[in-house]
Amino acid sequence: MNYETTIQAEAADSVPADIATSGREPMSGRTRTILIGGIILFALLLAIAAYFAFAGGSPAGPGDDNEQAPVVTVIAPGTTTINGVIEVPGTLAARREMPVGVVGEGGRVVAVTVDAGDWVGQGQVLAVIDRSVQNQQAAAQAAQIEVAKADAQLAQANLDRALQLVERGFVSKADVDRLTATRDSAVARVRVAEAQLAELRARNARLSVVAPASGYVLERNVEPGQTVSGGTSALFLIARGGEMEMLAQVGETQLARLSQGVRATVIPTGTDKSFEGQVWQLSPVIDPQSRQGTARIALSYAPELRPGGFATARINSGTLTATVLPESAVLADEDGSFVYVVSEDNKATRRAVTTGMVTPQGIAITDGLSGNEQIVLRAGGFLNPGETVKPRREGAEPQAEASETASARN
Structure with a gap:
């Protein structure tokens, strides 16, 4: 091996x-x-x-870009006439506030007859200040009047007797003149005393704090036993006639579109009730910091309208004709608002637009569109400018769209 x-x-x-x-x-x-x-x-x-x-198709060839393009839903919105409404925040206040304080010399408060939330009439007593000393002074002055009247009566009697004796030659003309002057002085002293009594009574009357006009009591800042004077702050705050208003803060651009007399709907915070009012004054100046002005909306009294509370106002600003788009069609980035418009060659083109008010139907486009374009309704954020797409009208069936595309090819 x-x-x-x-x-x-x-x-x-x-x-x-x-x-x-x-x-x-x-x-x-x-x-x-x-x-x-x-x-x-x-x-x-x-x-x-x-x-x-x-997916309902077959792999596209290298040159068939339209088959590979994404399908997007488009709309042709046209133009719509809408009622212009400006929605702005603000605060509630009394339209005409009347601070009521001490008019006279003041003193110790002995009674307060009303409370916050009460309705008062013109001249109604709101509070009473102690006047015991003043009453004694008035009584003393009334007595002085009686003394002056007695002096005047005596002077008149002396003059009458002298006039009877002057004819007999017992009294000279000089004596008559002297007695006449004495009588006139006595009568004048009576008038002075009466005027002084009237002054004291007027001062005493001013010790009662009264309502200058009918209205609704907003604040009560005094209690019995409190010492008050002319320098004391207002004891009561009254809304004249119970009239209220909303101080709506409006941007300078929106303020230029308003006018006095337009209607407004006010909704106080914390309630779903709405109250109808009317713009009665527009601020003549603009705040340089906030770039806003004030629109004052007159309102009738209602328990829900509490001065100092927040509210929202919807102010009518006329009508305008504009394109209205759903919110899904309007996009925004650091360059501003824009939409995608599908051209005749099915290219998605970015177009800048100016948005206006938000309506229940969508966002009003005030500039940038004529309304006849094909606007991408949804998923515009996934498109790129110039990208080829397959537009499909909103509500159209996919099969119908496929049939139309096949017919166009044939």
Whole structure:
């Protein structure tokens, strides 16, 4: 036995029994790798064929870009006449606030007759200040009037007697003149005393704090026993006639579109009730910091309208004709708002637009569209400018679209 015979014998011993008995050559590693690769490639091609079969088409050729283009839903919105509405925030307040305080010299409060939330009439007493000292002064002055009247009566009697005696020559003309002057002085003192009494009574009346006009009491800032004076802050705050208003903060651009007399709907925060009002004044100046002005909306009294509370106003700003798009069609980035318009050659083109008010139907486009374009309705964020797409009108059936496309090809 030589070396070659020994090698062949060892190789024969390493061959599996089933291959040795079958009489076939064993499979090499390279052949096995090629076979597995072919199976994987076949499975991949089968998966691709199944995908296009379920997608309703077949793999497109290298030159058929339209078949590979994504299908997008488009709309041709046209133009719509909409009622212009500006929605702005603001605060509620009394339209005409009347602070009521002490008019006279003041003193200790002995009674308060109303409370916040009460309705009062013009001249109604709101609070009473102690006037015991002033009453005594008035009584003393009334007594002075009686003294002055007595002096005047005595002077008149002396003058009458002198006039009777002057004819007999017992009284001179000079005496008559003197008695007449005395009588006139006494009468004048009576008038002075009466005027002083009227002044004291007027001062006493001012010790009663009264309502200057009818209205609704918003604040009560005084209690019995409190000492008040003319320098004390307002004891009561009254909304004249109960009239309220909303101070709506409006941007300068929107403020230019408003006018006095337009209607507005006010919804206070915390309630779903709405109240109708009217813009009665527009701010003549613009805040240089916020770039806003104030639109004052007059409102009738209602318990839900509490001064100092927040509210939202929807102010009518006329009508305008514009294109209205659903929110899904309007996109925005750092360059501003835009939409995708599908051209006649099915290219998606980005177009910048100017948005206006938000309506229940969608967003009003005030500039950038004529309304006759085909606008991508959804998924515009996944498109690139200039990309080829397959437009499909909103509501159209996919099969109908496929039929139209096939007819166009034929």
